[in-house]
Amino acid sequence: MSKDKIILFDDKKNCCACGACMNVCPKDAIRMEEDEYGFLYPQIDETKCVQCGACKKVCAYQNGPKLFEPKQVFVAVSKNKNQLLNSASGGVFAAVATKILKDGGVVFGATLDFENGHANPHHIKIENQKQLTKLQGSKYVQSSIGITYKQTKDYLKKGRIVLFSGTPCQISGLYEYLGKEYNNLYTIDVICHGVPNAKFFDDYLQIEKQRRSADKIEDYAFRDKRKGWGMNGRITLAKGRKQKKVYIPARLNSYNTLFLDGMIYRENCYSCKYARRERCADLTIGDYWGIEKEHPELLKNNMYNEKEGISCILANTEKGIKTCQNIKELLQMNDSSFEKVSRRNGQLNIPSKRPDSREMIMRKYSDHGYIAIEKWFRKKYKKQIIVHRIYNMIPRTIRLKLKAVIKGK
Numbered sequence: 001m002s003k004d005k006i007i008l009f010d011d012k013k014n015c016c017a018c019g020a021c022m023n024v025c026p027k028d029a030i031r032m033e034e035d036e037y038g039f040l041y042p043q044i045d046e047t048k049c050v051q052c053g054a055c056k057k058v059c060a061y062q063n064g065p066k067l068f069e070p071k072q073v074f075v076a077v078s079k080n081k082n083q084l085l086n087s088a089s090g091g092v093f094a095a096v097a098t099k100i101l102k103d104g105g106v107v108f109g110a111t112l113d114f115e116n117g118h119a120n121p122h123h124i125k126i127e128n129q130k131q132l133t134k135l136q137g138s139k140y141v142q143s144s145i146g147i148t149y150k151q152t153k154d155y156l157k158k159g160r161i162v163l164f165s166g167t168p169c170q171i172s173g174l175y176e177y178l179g180k181e182y183n184n185l186y187t188i189d190v191i192c193h194g195v196p197n198a199k200f201f202d203d204y205l206q207i208e209k210q211r212r213s214a215d216k217i218e219d220y221a222f223r224d225k226r227k228g229w230g231m232n233g234r235i236t237l238a239k240g241r242k243q244k245k246v247y248i249p250a251r252l253n254s255y256n257t258l259f260l261d262g263m264i265y266r267e268n269c270y271s272c273k274y275a276r277r278e279r280c281a282d283l284t285i286g287d288y289w290g291i292e293k294e295h296p297e298l299l300k301n302n303m304y305n306e307k308e309g310i311s312c313i314l315a316n317t318e319k320g321i322k323t324c325q326n327i328k329e330l331l332q333m334n335d336s337s338f339e340k341v342s343r344r345n346g347q348l349n350i351p352s353k354r355p356d357s358r359e360m361i362m363r364k365y366s367d368h369g370y371i372a373i374e375k376w377f378r379k380k381y382k383k384q385i386i387v388h389r390i391y392n393m394i395p396r397t398i399r400l401k402l403k404a405v406i407k408g409k
């Protein structure tokens with residue numbers, strides 16, 4: 001008698017694409033496949049499935065994740081200027097990774113590669129300091145986990161120290177996949193307000209390439225700090241044998257604007273189970289938004305420079321606390337509190353709100369491609385585009401003075 005067919009999820013709200021089910025399947029019967037909007041979901045090949053049920057057991061998103069109450073909270077910034085400038089915030093990830101690599105460990109995290117000019121955000125492992133820049137910096141798009149959970153288990157079983165970093169749902173997926181505690185595993189999750197999908201992101205980049213009559217995209221940085229700590233991007237394009245880097249202010253860019261306005265996230269991100277105080281990794285890292293209000297004393301003493309990025313760290317486990325002690329010489333660190341950090345970082349309390357227009361945008365994309373999204377953005381955000389164009393023409397020193405006047409400093 002045949003057993004019941006395995007259903008991995010009954011609603012898109014119940015799958016975050018962590019890939020734990022795919023990694024655990026003994027018959028290699030699960031593949032991640034794109035839906036009509038480009039989001040990845042696991043699909044079972046019925047001809048390979050033996051209905052063992054292992055994939056259902058490892059779903060942290062549906063079975064309930066294991067969570068920890070933050071024990072200590074810090075403001076932090078890297079003392080290594082190079083690492084700081086290549087990082088999205090204060091360079092805390094790079095500091096932890098540097099220590100782990102020095103101790104002979106392996107570090108897993110998200111990278112953004114370009115294969116034949118197309119973006120491929122995915123998780124990889126690195127084993128030396130030279131490769132660290134591949135993992136630095138936020139990629140505001142879903143990173144595919146691939147078989148990195150399996151690789152992590154192999155390293156852990158061999159006794160290697162492993163640092164695994166990612167979104168909270170990816171860290172939770174890893175723990176559920178591993179199924180037991182490993183003393184040699186360290187984890188970091190980022191405060192996360194949601195992820196768009198890789199196909200949507202790549203289609204946006206192709207429009208940027210066409211607009212600039214380039215032949216190929218070679219690189220993209222979501223946060224270029226040349227003009228300060230913010231959300232401005234930088235695209236690297238090739239035309240013939242020439243390479244050019246173009247700075248893209250956040251609010252002049254359709255992808256960034258729709259990302260920041262929460263319009264293009266994966267369905268389950270709008271009811272994310274990890275958008276809360278309790279955390280799933282040893283350490284949680286994020287931007288210290290609102291530092292000027294929460295810790296003006298640290299800015300006054302020039303201990304921290306707002307223009308270069310400042311991080312917050314939540315140490316959620318004993319391992320997390322120990323890690324912070326071990327990297328003290330690499331970071332400028334000061335005590336803070338969860339209340340201060342979460343005041344301007346809504347994701348530590350509740351999930352992003354799902355805008356009414358989300359469905360319309362994704363449908364438009366699915367029916368008419370990214371070109372239709374770009375047209376809609378240029379029309380709908382016309383005023384924003386004009387204001388930000390003018391704003392970006394004002395020299396930075398004058399802009400900062402204006403900001404200070406507006407803030408009443």
Ligand SMILES: Cc1cc2nc3c(=O)[nH]c(=O)nc-3n(C[C@H](O)[C@H](O)[C@H](O)COP(=O)(O)OP(=O)(O)OC[C@H]3O[C@@H](n4cnc5c(N)ncnc54)[C@H](O)[C@@H]3O)c2cc1C
Binds near residue numbers: 286
């Ligand atoms: C999708 C996303 C949403 C975020 N939302 C917020 C937010 O609402 N509030 C906030 O304070 N911070 C948010 N962050 C975190 C923030 O952007 C910084 O990554 C964080 O502050 C760490 O900065 P850093 O300077 O220490 O390290 P960085 O070098 O900037 O960060 C690198 C780390 O981020 C991980 N990472 C980068 N991209 C991805 C990805 N696509 N998927 C999984 N892991 C990734 C890498 O594996 C590595 O661990 C978000 C990050 C991502 C990826």
Ligand code: SF4
Binds near residue numbers: 008015016059
């Ligand atoms: S294990 Fe992860 S990818 Fe698989 S169904 Fe659950 S949430 Fe989705």
Ligand code: SF4
Binds near residue numbers: 026028029044056
């Ligand atoms: S039930 Fe077992 S064999 Fe079938 S997809 Fe799930 S893990 Fe694979």
Ligand code: SF4
Binds near residue numbers: 016268
């Ligand atoms: S918002 Fe939640 S579900 Fe979505 S990517 Fe971030 S942690 Fe995962």
